[in-house]
Amino acid sequence: MSLLGGIRPPIAAMSALLLALAALTAFQLGHVGKSTVPPAVLTSQQHFAEDGAIALRASLDESVTDIGRTASLFSAGEPVSPDSVLDKLGNVYQKWRGTAVIEIKSGRLAAQRGENLPLTALDLTTLNAPNGLAPRMVRLENGETRLLTLALLSWQGHPQQLLVASSSLRVPGVSLGKSRAIAVLDASGQVVDSSGVGDAGRERKQLDAFAKTTAQKAKQHPLQSKEPGSGGFPGVSGSLLGDAASGHRSVAGYAKLAGPAPGEGTDATALGLTVVSFVGVTEQGSAVGDSFFWLAAAGALLVLGAIAVALLVVTVQRPLLQLFLESRRIGRGDLHRPVTLPKYGEAARIGAALDRLRRQALGEPGAPADGPRPGRRGRIGTRALIAVCAVLLLAWSAPLLLTLNRAGTSVKVPQTIVDDQRERTDTLADRVRRALNEGHADLTSVASVLGAKSTPAEVTDLLERTRAQHARYASLYVLRSDGTVMARAGGTPHHLGGKAPSREPVTVIDSGHEPVITEYAEAPALGGAAVVGELRIDFINALLRRPGLGTVRVVDGKHRVVGGNSGYLAFARLPNDRLDALVTSANQKTGKGPGARADVIRDGGTSVAAAAPLTGGGLAQPLGWTVVSMQPAKGLEIAAYTAQNRTVLAGLLGLTGAAACLGWLHIIVVRPLRSLAERAEALADGDRRTVLYPTHHDEVGAVTRSLEVIRQQLQEQRKRDAGGGAGRTGAAPAGRN
Template sequence: MPLLGGIRPPIALLCVLILALAGLTAKVLGPGTEPVVPKAVLSSQQYFAQDGAIALRASIDERVTDLERTATALNTGGPADPERVLSDLSKAYQKWTGTTVLDLESGKVLAARGERIPLAWLDKDVLTGDKALTPRMVRLETGDVRLMTMAVLDGKEGAQQLLIASNSLSVPSINLGPFRSMAVVARGGEVLATAGFEQSEALNSDAEREKLTFLQKQMSRLSDLAAEETEQNPVSAREPGSRGYPGVSGTLLGEDYNGRVATAGYASLAASDPEDGESVAAGLGLTVLAMLPVVQQQTVTEDSRQLFGLLAAGALVLLGLLAVAVLWMTVQRPLLGLFLESRRLARGDLIRPVTVPRWGEAARIGFALERTRRQLGGVSAPDGATDARPAGRFRGGARGPLALTAVLLLLWCVPVGFLLNRTDGTVSIPAVMVNDQRDRTDLVADRARRALNEAQADLVSTSRLIDTDDLAATERLLKDALREHTRYQALYVVREDGDIVARAGDDPHTWSAKKDRSLVRVSGKGERKPVVQTGAPVPEHEGMTLVGEVRVEFLNSLLKRPGLGEVRIVNADARTLAASDGFLAFEGLPSDALPDLVRAANVQVGAGPVENGLLIRHGGAVTVAAAAPFTGGGVASDLGWTVVSWQNAGQFEITAYEREDRSVLASLLGLALIVVCLGWIHLVVVRPLRALAADAEKLADGDLKTVHYPRYQDEVGAVVRSIELIRQQLQAHRQAQARRPAEPRPSAGGR
């Protein structure tokens, strides 16, 4: 018999797969040790650090780019007074802690605004060479670290001036919650800036102050570890073939204190997309570390669950043995008997009657073989026997045992998949997960608000260069600005009555300064996408406004963060303006609880997002949701917009959900086992066997013209070959009988 055909291989494979699935079930559903900290909590800290790194990287790159664009625009317009340069810069952007203009030849400070910038770090290497004018990190006398950004300005009479702007390296100013802290770490593990600890310094009890001291020590220790980890190559630090955060990120576990463990996530600053060019911030070697103490879980083995897993595996083995026994008794054994009987008849052994199986296709074939044996041997049927097929013995067929086998295996698959380890909304979601959803939503809201403020600030800076008397130059300026600022889809200058003076990009939408004085507007109801417009008055041209339409895709890209679920920006009426997934303009939120959450978030604007997270239980599903309004200043803070996020808690890496998923996986593997093995038997054995039964009965009924070809080289194929040999023998036997002359009758004289 061939090794890959017939009835034996699928039954053997069924046995092997049942044993393998039983072993897997005993392993994944058996002993279950709880981790010290749930994986979901660790992953959330990693995502939190990634969000902070993305926000810090975007902030640094935008400040560097804005300063370079401002210097380029000023140089194009000719030499400008240093005091006016700093004045215009402070009016357009409120992002630098200090600005200074100095003469490069003499080193004399020509103008200064804000925080005093030390100049001792300026030397020849900073101003010349391959890394000339590269941003530098400088520590002030107060101990704070500032990032110095530089650009060269053209002064009067060919002299050159150096524009220096300093800004802090602080993490985004958001509500981190109690005892959550974030830090910016340099190469070597030096902590450059922290956030979150100042919220705990107001605590008065000795225990709380002791806890704060412990967290500060853990921050220092984990910062060293994070800086060491981020020295890796981002490609080799990830799993082969995996995607995700472009930089190096991960999680760390610190020491425990009073039943709490310091958990941390870290992420290095990296460019969002390498194809967009290099990031200045990514080259600084900075790392963002997010730390949070969480309650330590007990790491004990659940003996009852271990026993339950072994019982499930034992039940599978028992039902599997019964299923294999059914197939062996009702399919394999009769088929092998038919193979031996048909081969005996094909060799000419017609003395012994054919052993006919009890039922099914095998019984039909056996009865047909017995009839052909009598025809070949010229033997009449025994007394009382008939060639008519007894109906009772042939009911059903080989499909019945297959169905019975499937039922036996389904008796294990269905309870395991639908009853075992079901959560049904009863799982206790850690409060940390709700807090992280709320705080990360607040971080996304802060980033989106800053992006809109930045868009309006860019327009303010560009509007100072507009000369409406030269429309050709104005359109060239708008085209250059549109090419540099990818967040816009259209730029245009409009009069107070809405007439377009100059434009670049897509078709403009209506803007009227008479009816609405707000600088950020939303329109486009009834259209495919909402239209977000920002404006800046053109100086010295009363009634004229430079308008930029922000691409909705740009806003959508700010909301796409792993581990946060679906994120949307909604207006005061809870209508969607942007989303991480597809959406319709101004569509409502999918759950009735989400608009209430948005309204509650806007009511608590003064208190921040402390209470703007909740669990939504509906049936057996649990949803974690959060909302964060636009707060913190700028033109975007007065819009009444809110970022709302929600995700199914079943996606969290919580032990109860993991066990439920493993149970479902075991059930699906069992179903796959049924489909593969029993489908194999049905296609290779049962269907050819039914066709063989019909052919054998036709042969027994006298059909000697039909030639029988084996479909597979297996037991059924061997029986088909034997039947073909028997057909040829019957054909030869009848031809011999037809050629035999009739015997003469004896004459009377011969008596």
């Protein structure tokens, strides 16, 4: 018989599946909430470190680009003194701790601003080598680390000079809250900068322990550090559990600097830096982790499964096997013993037909082939028995799928997650603010090198080079005081024709289908003209894409949506009144003053929401923008939702296993058995012409073959009877003669 056919395999498979599911329910699914730190908290710390790594990488790459572009702008114009270079650089950008200009040939310091730079760490003879101008880290005498960014200043007929800028490796704009600490590690695991960590004490020891572990994990390949298909941050990242003391435990996240796309490196990623952030959380157990429910569910499954399997064995399997043996016996010619008739279903009908065939073969009176059919036995069919088993298993699966362990709207969200949502949203708001400020600084840098004698062709070339270096601009142009465009690069300007440049450094124009963020930087040498840059809205939206924050929106002062990390309608209202109230609270000027706010919103479901205005100074603050984020709590790894998801999983597994096995049984056994019952009764009623073919090589197929043998025997018997009767009719007259 077929290995996968017959009555035994589906029943055995269902038994094995139910036993496995009961074991899984009791010993694996029941382990929910056993950890004293919810997995959602660990994941949140990982996302926090990833935010820091993204911010640091963007800041370092922006600094490298700014220094290189500034040097190229000065080199393209008339020669200026080193002091003028540093003064203009300081007026446009205020992000470097120190700047200097060095004559490369003599090694003489030509000019310097800010803190003293460790110029002795520079080897001026290697600047022309490959990567000779790459940024490098140097350690000062006081133990602090600085990043030196280099660029060449060269004019024809003048000695070549080196422009150097130093900056700290502190993560920019990250909101730490009250008890969080963050640090930057080099490739060897040494701390190069930290915030929120003292020079001694438990936090410093914990940071050293995290740094040692992180240095090892950061050496992994990004594809090996995460589960396949997890996506999100393109580099190496993860979370760590620290030491516990007095009911508190340190939880850390780490993220190695990675490029904007997988496999794409930058000057910052070549430094091999890793960001580590950690916070202390209160250890807590969870009542959801009680395993009694899961043990009871496993026990109930064993009881219901045993009843279902026993029902199938007693009412389906045994009668069919008995029918198989009886049909073989009759087919071999053993006709003197009556057929043992099953009590239920199609097997009873086939057994009754088989016994009639036996009596017909014996030529017993009262069992003619064309006589009336006996009353049907076993009106309860095999399909009804299968349905009863399905109802038994559904009685276990349905409550798990629909009612048991429902989290509801009263789920308690850990305060650490609410705080993280607030701090991460505040960090994101600062990133948007810095991006707008950096864009205006770039325009100011371009405006500062424009001269009164600059031709439109020269200005256009300058704008094209600037747009190629910074992908944030959709259009760059120089707008004269009379509203005419002197030169442009990129798309068509959206500025209203005939109007002078705006006095506001940044404005938002409604183009009809998307907001156009326009920045203005006055060009002093052009008499009222301004360099105008229109930022791509996709550039702002790309800044908002952060895993673990849910839906993120940027709204203006009227709470209208300006940008978002997913599909949105420009200048539409926020979808929730509670979000409107949260934005109002974040921008209020009384009480706590403007600042990030977070809350748990329970409106048809539980969500964690936060709002953070663009504070911290710069031209972006007058816009009145606010970054709003909201994510459903059911997507977090909180014990209540994990228990709900696992309960649904158990119900789905039970439902799927029952449907698969009972469906298998119905297709392989029940349908052929019902068809065979009809053909067996037709054969017993006198149909000797229809050949019986087995559907499968199993018990039903074996009974079919036996009935086919019996049909052939009865047909031969009829031929013999007919031949014998004809012979006697023709021989009588001869005897009389």
